[in-house]
Amino acid sequence: MAWPKVLIKILNMMRGPIAGVEFHFLFVGYGTVVGNERHLITVDSTSDLDDVLSAADAELLTTMKAAQLNGKQDWTAGVMVLDKADNWQDAVSLANETSSFEAFVLNFPAPDKAFLEQAVALRTELKNKLGRETFVICTTAAIDSTSETGETWAAWLAATSAIQTGVASEYITVVPQVHLKNSTVGLYAGRLANQEVSIADSPARVKTGSILGSSELAVDKDGKALELSILKTLESNRYAVPMWYPDYPGQYFTTGRTLDVPGGDFQDIRHIRVAMKAARKVRVRGIARIADREFNSTPGSEASAKLYFTKDLREMAVSQTIGDYEFPGEIKPPREEDITITWINSEEVEILLSVSPYECPTAITIGIMLNKRLGE
Structure with missing residues (x-):
């Protein structure tokens, strides 16, 4: 006969919610760094960026302010301020030891195809080592509008379009800097992080409203304004660019192209964001079923x-x-x-x-x- 007893077991059936990292981006840029210490700075919609990011250079601060303004309520982000001699890949990896991010934004121009490939490679390393599903936002150099030694829009377009040639990845989206204050990548990143809509909504969504902040666009060395034809050519070369509609006030964005291959399922940023969210959730559920x-x-x-x-x-x-x-x-x-x-x-x-x-x-x-x- 068994000794009389009652055993109580509290069972975890894994039916609860899984925290997400959607809308939370990491920004990496340059500034004035004292000593060798590098650490992750966390900011949100209430942060005084001039104070919190006092070490950031003007370009990074411009990007962060544009992202904060367009991210609207509940916007959050991580920031790594680096010296120009630092290795940005190490900085992204270091930040991921502290927090998880839906995307990381590199706030320095991609000079060539190799840079974009390095960004994709780092994204792959984060998945291989940490199981992180993340995408990359890169930018390209603004036009040199110096009157004597600068570029025409035609010359800038040819050089910029060539950078993405041959890169194949649905996990990267590239934004040329075309605004006068070099805020384009910040405007785009903020628009993607706007929680008034979901990750399944396109940055092209007009109903969300126009971009916030200065919409003034750059000019070339001859003072010629940026035309829609230039932006259409960039979009056809798989870049995410701003746009506008004649006789309709405001400035908006295109669909948010990725560098996925022709015919790929994830040429639109909203599609890969949805797939990655599902992957993050299901990965946790899969781990909980190991050897069950x-x-x-x-x-x-x-x-x-x-x-x-x-x-x-x-x-x-x-x-x-x-x-x-x-x-x-x-x-x-x-x-x-x-x-x-x-x-x-x-x-x-x-x-x-x-x-x-x-x-x-x-x-x-x-x-x-x-x-x-x-x-x-």
């Missing part, structure tokens, strides 16, 4: 596992209705066929998830017909 015999190949266990691994997708798909207006979720609700579980052997399992973004019109054609209604 309750997850096995029986029909009942697989059915339970499908519900478990799609939990975050269902939450991402939640829509909100206010009156007769519906705000769609980040993705469409997952269906039964959007998850498959395949057992490779008795100890290895492969889970495939399908994430379905909503359609989002960035080109709208409207036809007007004449209807002659007789008798009226």
Whole structure:
């Protein structure tokens, strides 16, 4: 006979929320650094950037102010201020020892293709070593508008367009500096971090409003203004650029191109952001199921596992209705066929998830017909 007893077990079923890093970016730039100490500076929408970032140079401070203003409420960011002799890859890695970020922004111009490839390589290292899903925002040099030795828009366009040639990665988006105060990358990063909308919304969204702050654009050495034709050419070369609409006030952005290959699923920044969010969530859920015999190949266990691994997708798909207006979720609700579980052997399992973004019109054609209604 067993000795009478009662055992109480508190079971963790991993049904709780998983904290996210969405909208939280790391900015890396130059300034005046005393000694060898480098540390992560955390700022938010309430920070006095002139005070907190007193060591930053004018370019980094301009970027941060533009990002803060356009990030609006609940904006947060990390900042690493470096000496120009420092290794920026080490700085990004150091910051990731303290915090996690959805993206890191490099606030110094990419001089060539090799620089962009180094940024992509660092992103890959962060995933390999820490499991971090992050993307990169880079920028290119502003036009030299010096009257005697400067550039024309044609010369600048040719040099800038060539930088991205041959780079293939959906995890990087490049923003040319085209504003007079070199604030373009800050405007773009802030627009992506605006929590009034979701990560599934495009930076091209006009309904969010115009960019905030100075929208004055640079001129070339001859004093010629930047034209939409230049921006269209840059966009066709996979750059994320500002734009405007004739007879419609305000300045906006294009869709947020990445350097994904032609035909790739992630040529639009909003698509890779949604996929990375899902990946971050599901990774944690996968870790919690390591060596758990309750997850096995029986029909009942697989059915339970499908519900478990799609939990975050269902939450991402939640829509909100206010009156007769519906705000769609980040993705469409997952269906039964959007998850498959395949057992490779008795100890290895492969889970495939399908994430379905909503359609989002960035080109709208409207036809007007004449209807002659007789008798009226």
